[in-house]
Amino acid sequence: DIQMTQSPSSLSASVGDRVTITCRASQSVSNYLNWYQQKPGKAPKLLIYAASSLQTGVPSRFSGSGSGTDFTLTISSLQPEDFATYYCQGSYGTPWTFGQGTKVELK
Amino acid sequence: QVQLQESGPGLVKPSQTLSLTCTVSGGSISSGAYYWSWIRQPAGKGLEWIGRIYTSGSINYNPSLKGRVAISLDTTKNQFSLQLSSVTAADTAMYYCARDIAAADGWARYLDYWGQGTLVTVSS
Numbered sequence: 001d002i003q004m005t006q007s008p009s010s011l012s013a014s015v016g017d018r019v020t021i022t023c024r025a026s027q028s029v030s031n032y033l034n035w036y037q038q039k040p041g042k043a044p045k046l047l048i049y050a051a052s053s054l055q056t057g058v059p060s061r062f063s064g065s066g067s068g069t070d071f072t073l074t075i076s077s078l079q080p081e082d083f084a085t086y087y088c089q090g091s092y093g094t095p096w097t098f099g100q101g102t103k104v105e106l107k
Numbered sequence: 108q109v110q111l112q113e114s115g116p117g118l119v120k121p122s123q124t125l126s127l128t129c130t131v132s133g134g135s136i137s138s139g140a141y142y143w144s145w146i147r148q149p150a151g152k153g154l155e156w157i158g159r160i161y162t163s164g165s166i167n168y169n170p171s172l173k174g175r176v177a178i179s180l181d182t183t184k185n186q187f188s189l190q191l192s193s194v195t196a197a198d199t200a201m202y203y204c205a206r207d208i209a210a211a212d213g214w215a216r217y218l219d220y221w222g223q224g225t226l227v228t229v230s231s
Contacts, residue, residue: 001170032214032216034217042223043203043221044221046217049215055219089156089217089218091215091217094167094169095156095167095171097156098154
């Protein structure tokens with residue numbers, strides 16, 4: 001199985017901050033890397049697919065980059081509704097695997 | 108707008124079989140090149156992909172579940188189902204169903220619609 005490792009596991013930030021979360025795959029996943037946002041008690045929500053494509057309806061302050069084994073999710077200016085847990089997920093062959101999550105908290 | 112809704116018992120006894128159904132509305136489960144997937148999440152922990160079924164019936168499972176899992180499709184009811192046998196407390200989790208779709212390139216895949224989830228507790 002391809003292992004996905006996110007860093008950091010948690011971070012504290014303020015509204016307006018630029019936030020970067022990284023995801024590293026144990027082997028190349030090409031651009032088959034997705035990002036999800038999950039708020040407490042809710043299902044995950046797709047933000048970015050294929051490493052850098054913004055899902056319809058997702059604010060443009062979210063962006064993704066990377067290919068191969070190293071990927072980044074960036075929130076350009078953190079908003080109050082962005083405090084949540086973020087997961088990366090590789091879709092290069094099955095089983096699909098998720099990173100352990102990065103919790104973004106209010107500083 | 109596609110919607111997915113999980114249903115099934117919230118409490119299952121150890122060694123028994125967990126059975127959940129996902130009802131899809133807003134579109135036909137047999138149209139389009141979709142996989143229909145199950146994912147679970149123990150309380151306070153991360154997400155685990157369980158498996159998926161294609162509209163043609165092709166299926167992929169997570170080997171970590173060691174042959175205990177079965178996913179099926181009922182196109183007449185626009186539903187797909189999950190069965191997990193020989194459950195233990197470790198199978199206690201929120202279970203989500205989701206739609207797996209391909210990007211425009213036809214290769215990159217992702218989960219674009221999710222159900223709200225259903226909590227299953229394994230306990231005697």
